[in-house]
Amino acid sequence: MKEVWALVVLIFAPLPAAFAKSTAPPADSSQQEKNKAVARRMLEEILNQGNFQVADEIYAKDFVNHGLHRNVDLQVDQAAARWEKQHLPDLKLTADLMVAEGDLVAVVWTAHGTNSVPLGILPATGARIEERGITVWRIVDGKIHDEWTSFDQLRIARQIVSQLKWQLMGLLGAVVILLWVAGRFIGKLWHIHSPRAARATS
Numbered sequence: 001m002k003e004v005w006a007l008v009v010l011i012f013a014p015l016p017a018a019f020a021k022s023t024a025p026p027a028d029s030s031q032q033e034k035n036k037a038v039a040r041r042m043l044e045e046i047l048n049q050g051n052f053q054v055a056d057e058i059y060a061k062d063f064v065n066h067g068l069h070r071n072v073d074l075q076v077d078q079a080a081a082r083w084e085k086q087h088l089p090d091l092k093l094t095a096d097l098m099v100a101e102g103d104l105v106a107v108v109w110t111a112h113g114t115n116s117v118p119l120g121i122l123p124a125t126g127a128r129i130e131e132r133g134i135t136v137w138r139i140v141d142g143k144i145h146d147e148w149t150s151f152d153q154l155r156i157a158r159q160i161v162s163q164l165k166w167q168l169m170g171l172l173g174a175v176v177i178l179l180w181v182a183g184r185f186i187g188k189l190w191h192i193h194s195p196r197a198a199r200a201t202s
Contacts, residue, residue, distance in 0.1 A: 032100035035139040039098065039105045042137075042144065047093050050085045052078060060143040068150075077147070088113030088129070096132075106136045111151075131155060 038058050045054045055078050063074040072080075085091055091113035099106045110132050115125045133151025137144050 032102075032105075034142065035103065035105045035137075036098055036100050038139050038142055038144065039107055039137055040095065043093050043095055043107070043109065047081060047085070047091065052082060058142070058144055060140070060145045063143075063145055063147070065147045065149070084113075087115055087117050089116055090114050103138050103140050104136055105139055106134065108132070108134050 041054060041058055045051045055074065059074050061074070063077070065072045065077045091111065093109045093111045095107050095109055097106075097108040110130070112130050113128070115127045115129075118124050131151050133149060135147060135149040138146040
């Protein structure tokens with residue numbers, strides 16, 4: 001019987017150590033969690049709450065947003081973010097998925113917002129937008145150094161047009177009528193002042 005217990009102990013004794021080793025987090029997971037926290041601050045504090053002064057704390061001075069056709073610096077990037085928040089005051093981005101590896105954090109996000117502020121000379125449209133995109137940040141020493149973002153801008157335009165189609169059709173109709181009236185007026189002026197009309201009256 002002692003031999004059986006000794007055999008059982010020999011077989012199962014290494015299991016707790018092996019299990020602990022297999023479930024232990026990687027050595028750099030704490031840094032990746034810190035990077036995720038920086039990404040969450042960017043989404044929540046800057047984009048959702050509009051606390052743009054936070055950018056000084058979490059962005060590197062040499063930050064670059066790598067666009068499809070051109071790269072922009074932090075000043076241009078934050079100006080665009082301010083414009084979005086100004087014209088969509090209830091803008092909210094939700095992180096649907098967040099993955100970190102090395103110094104990179106990838107976020108799949110969903111954005112919701114309503115245009116309740118005038119766009120230049122145009123009144124507020126009340127148009128609601130919903131968009132999904134993906135952003136990858138390179139975060140080093142708690143600072144965002146690089147960004148790559150992709151989303152479907154044409155889809156946003158289609159949403160706005162679909163919600164405003166009757167207003168846009170009315171505007172188009174008004175423009176057509178104004179052009180027709182202007183054409184008739186110019187035609188009458190031309191007829192009155194044309195050489196043929198002058199000869200007929202002399």
